Amino acid sequence: MAVSDLRGFIAALERSGDLVRIKREVDWDMEVGAISRRAYEKAGPALLFEKIKDYPPGYSILNGPVGTWRRVAVALGLPPETSVRQLYAAYEEKHERKLSPVTVDTAPCQEIVMAGPEVDVYQLPAPMVHDGDGGRYIGTWDIIVTRDPDTGWTNWGMYRFMIHTKNMLTGWPQATSQLAIMMKSKYLPRKQAMPVAVVIGCEPLCHMVATDPYKPGENEVEYAGGLRGEPVKLVRCKTQNLLVPADAEIVIEGEVLPDRIALEGPFGEYPGYRSGTMGEGVLVQITGITHRKNPILTLSTLGVPPDDSSIAASLTAAIAMKRGLRRRGVPVKDVYVPPEGVTHLIVVSVERGGSRVARQVLDFFTARRVMVSKVIVVDRDVDAFDMNQVLHAFATKCHPGRGIALEHYEGRGNALTPCYSADERRRLKGTSAVFDATWPEDWEEEGVPIKSSFETTYPDWLKEKVLAHWESDGLGGRL
Amino acid sequence: MKREYVTFVRRLSSLDEGVQTLFIKDLTPGPRKYDTKLVRAQLAREPESLSQGDLLWIRSETGYLHPKAWGIRVLEELPPHVPGQPWQDVFASLKNLK
Ligand SMILES: Cc1cc2nc3c(=O)[nH]c(=O)nc-3n(C[C@H](O)[C@H](O)[C@H](O)COP(=O)(O)O)c2cc1C
Numbered sequence: 001m002a003v004s005d006l007r008g009f010i011a012a013l014e015r016s017g018d019l020v021r022i023k024r025e026v027d028w029d030m031e032v033g034a035i036s037r038r039a040y041e042k043a044g045p046a047l048l049f050e051k052i053k054d055y056p057p058g059y060s061i062l063n064g065p066v067g068t069w070r071r072v073a074v075a076l077g078l079p080p081e082t083s084v085r086q087l088y089a090a091y092e093e094k095h096e097r098k099l100s101p102v103t104v105d106t107a108p109c110q111e112i113v114m115a116g117p118e119v120d121v122y123q124l125p126a127p128m129v130h131d132g133d134g135g136r137y138i139g140t141w142d143i144i145v146t147r148d149p150d151t152g153w154t155n156w157g158m159y160r161f162m163i164h165t166k167n168m169l170t171g172w173p174q175a176t177s178q179l180a181i182m183m184k185s186k187y188l189p190r191k192q193a194m195p196v197a198v199v200i201g202c203e204p205l206c207h208m209v210a211t212d213p214y215k216p217g218e219n220e221v222e223y224a225g226g227l228r229g230e231p232v233k234l235v236r237c238k239t240q241n242l243l244v245p246a247d248a249e250i251v252i253e254g255e256v257l258p259d260r261i262a263l264e265g266p267f268g269e270y271p272g273y274r275s276g277t278m279g280e281g282v283l284v285q286i287t288g289i290t291h292r293k294n295p296i297l298t299l300s301t302l303g304v305p306p307d308d309s310s311i312a313a314s315l316t317a318a319i320a321m322k323r324g325l326r327r328r329g330v331p332v333k334d335v336y337v338p339p340e341g342v343t344h345l346i347v348v349s350v351e352r353g354g355s356r357v358a359r360q361v362l363d364f365f366t367a368r369r370v371m372v373s374k375v376i377v378v379d380r381d382v383d384a385f386d387m388n389q390v391l392h393a394f395a396t397k398c399h400p401g402r403g404i405a406l407e408h409y410e411g412r413g414n415a416l417t418p419c420y421s422a423d424e425r426r427r428l429k430g431t432s433a434v435f436d437a438t439w440p441e442d443w444e445e446e447g448v449p450i451k452s453s454f455e456t457t458y459p460d461w462l463k464e465k466v467l468a469h470w471e472s473d474g475l476g477g478r479l
Numbered sequence: 480m481k482r483e484y485v486t487f488v489r490r491l492s493s494l495d496e497g498v499q500t501l502f503i504k505d506l507t508p509g510p511r512k513y514d515t516k517l518v519r520a521q522l523a524r525e526p527e528s529l530s531q532g533d534l535l536w537i538r539s540e541t542g543y544l545h546p547k548a549w550g551i552r553v554l555e556e557l558p559p560h561v562p563g564q565p566w567q568d569v570f571a572s573l574k575n576l577k
Contacts, residue, residue, distance in 0.1 A: 029512060054510040122510050132542030134487060135504060135513045164515050165559050175566045183565055261563040261572060263487060263502040263515065266542045276540040278487060279569035283560055422489075422540070 002077040002205055002228045005108070005247035006296055009075065009203045010048060010062065016080045018045050018071050025051040028061075028136075033129040036063035036301035043306065046071060048296075052125040058294035059125050063301055065141065065204045066312035075204040075312075076227070085385050088336075091227070092319050095209075099225030099232075107235035107246030108292050115239055115288040119167045124250060124291070126163055129301050130268035134278060135162040137267060138252070139171065141300040141308060143199040143210040145242050146179050146256075149186055154243065155179065156210040156220040158313075160267055161198050161252075164283070169198065169252065170264035172281040175428065176369035176412055178216060183256055183282070193255035195240040196284055201249025201298045204312065206232060211309075212316040221245075239288035249295045253288040270313075271342045272304035273418045276425065310339040317343050317371075321364075330360050334384040344417065345374045349384040353377065353438020359405055362434035366407040370432055371414050379438045381451070393437040403436040481526075482507060482533040484551060489540050489570060496522050498554065500576050502569075503535065519555040526550035 003009045013019035026032055026049050039047055045068075049061040066072050069087060070080040076090055114120065126138035139161030147154045159173035173179035179196075187194040209224040225231040234243040240253045264281030268274045300308040314337035325332040331351040337343055346365070350357055358377045365372045378384060378393045398404065413420070413430030420430055439448050450456065454463065470476055484503040488494045499522050504513045523529045529550035537545045561572040 029508075122514075128513060130542075132538060132544065134542070135515065163513070166511075166514070168559065180566065188564060256565060257560075258564065259562060260560040261565065261567060261569050262517070262560045263569050266487070266540055268542075274542045278540045279489075280566050282565040 055125040097226040098222035109248040141298040145197040169284040198252040211313040250291040254284040254286040270309040336384040354441030358436035397437040485536040521552040523550040
């Protein structure tokens with residue numbers, strides 16, 4: 001079974017050798033970010049910074065909870081060396097067993113309470129993550145909780161939030177996010193502020209679920225319970241009518257204002273660039289802050305892959321995409337989101353290929369908000385998780401003249417795609433391409449090129465003979 | 480000692496000299512570094528040309544730091560927000576304040 005809080009997860013990481021404690025004093029102003037970034041780029045461990053300049057002893061920052069596949073495995077309660085394919089399968093399987101949350105009256109996340117005029121977010125060690133960011137980002141690996149005032153449905157999303165003043169945050173849930181849809185459809189027409197909670201420092205599965213693009217009406221907390229194999233405990237906020245994970249480290253309670261805005265961004269983002277999203281976010285008036293004694297702030301120092309976004313969130317995105325493609329009748333076998341492609345490049349393997357299926361795939365990825373700009377579709381004999389095989393299929397089977405289809409759109413594109421111009425980003429204008437690396441459906445079988453590989457070229461009796469002699473031929477273990 | 484601030488603009492060319500309303504972040508070291516203020520301030524391209532002025536660093540929307548700081552003299556601190564609905568352009572709202 002997975003763990004129920006961040007402290008349990010830190011202990012599990014320590015046991016598996018995937019955590020390093022930084023005991024010397026480090027500066028929240030870029031030093032934490034610089035160490036964290038280098039650690040990701042060296043495929044290093046999660047880092048627990050135990051002594052933060054300007055902050056009381058005991059206040060700490062955890063960077064990179066799930067920035068490697070090993071840490072994802074630990075989060076799922078699996079052996080650290082579990083393969084990527086097995087991690088995908090485990091996530092897909094476990095999260096279907098939904099478990100309802102339980103509500104509690106007292107909670108660790110409310111050991112310390114600041115409300116009203118006492119609110120001072122500078123009492124928490126929010127880092128200046130990258131040089132050149134718009135400010136100190138307190139919400140980088142968070143869960144943003146909002147509630148539909150009519151149906152009571154609660155949405156969880158992971159969106160960046162920055163300190164504006166001691167009692168205000170600015171944030172950037174994209175204009176196409178569920179938070180934005182809820183604010184625009186339910187609160188703005190009534191000129192009402194929207195209650196919001198910025199939850200920081202749960203065990204990672206709750207956060208991963210928040211990155212998963214569920215449809216409105218689906219309760220993310222139940223999926224998180226299913227993944228954990230244990231219900232999530234929820235507690236009511238002190239100053240807002242919202243339920244939040246009771247075992248969180250920190251909860252910032254407030255309201256998204258309907259009629260006031262302030263500067264947000266820019267921020268070094270998940271595609272690996274700071275490409276210029278700024279000044280078009282939301283403003284939150286903080287009404288209360290609650291936290292555990294000696295709070296641990298979770299951080300994801302986003303940038304070039306790998307990091308928590310390109311590893312863990314790629315997994316959640318892939319499973320969601322597979323669900324969606326199946327719903328649309330695409331004969332999908334596997335979906336793989338390679339970390340190096342930062343959810344801009346997706347690999348889809350299909351049971352039956354051809355241009356019609358490739359088009360269906362493109363239509364799925366561009367139907368609503370579009371986060372993906374390139375999709376490679378491969379036949380079922382290509383292992384979607386093996387980029388060597390994918391690249392080989394792409395190089396040889398995708399016809400440069402006929403095998404690439406494009407879809408252009410405006411108002412629902414990804415504002416963070418670095419190759420878009422500033423004007424395109426602002427207008428959410430973009431293009432997605434599907435690269436059809438499958439054989440055309442109308443080719444006769446006798447004319448389809450035959451792959452020259454050990455597996456596909458030789459008769460079974462000969463393959464068996466080769467394998468039977470492999471060790472005694474002196475090839476075992478080395479190849 | 481001059482205080483130091485930073486402001487963000489979409490393009491350097493969109494920042495004008497004279498009296499402007501803008502968001503600035505306080506670069507004074509300590510636990511409140513980067514706190515935001517909305518101010519009415521006198522801006523000058525050459526810091527020396529502003530008596531009793533402070534330094535204003537300027538970054539673009541990608542966070543690119545322009546190598547030369549301007550001068551700033553804060554005339555008035557305003558409540559730290561501008562009118563507008565979520566996701567509207569803060570810079571358009573700032574322009575409308577004038
Ligand atoms: C580390 C990390 C940071 C993210 N930051 C943002 C963000 O600032 N704004 C945003 O709209 N989406 C962000 N996302 C993506 C959303 O979490 C994702 O789209 C999720 O589905 C949003 O929830 P929703 O579908 O309920 O809107 C981030 C994802 C990760 C992994």
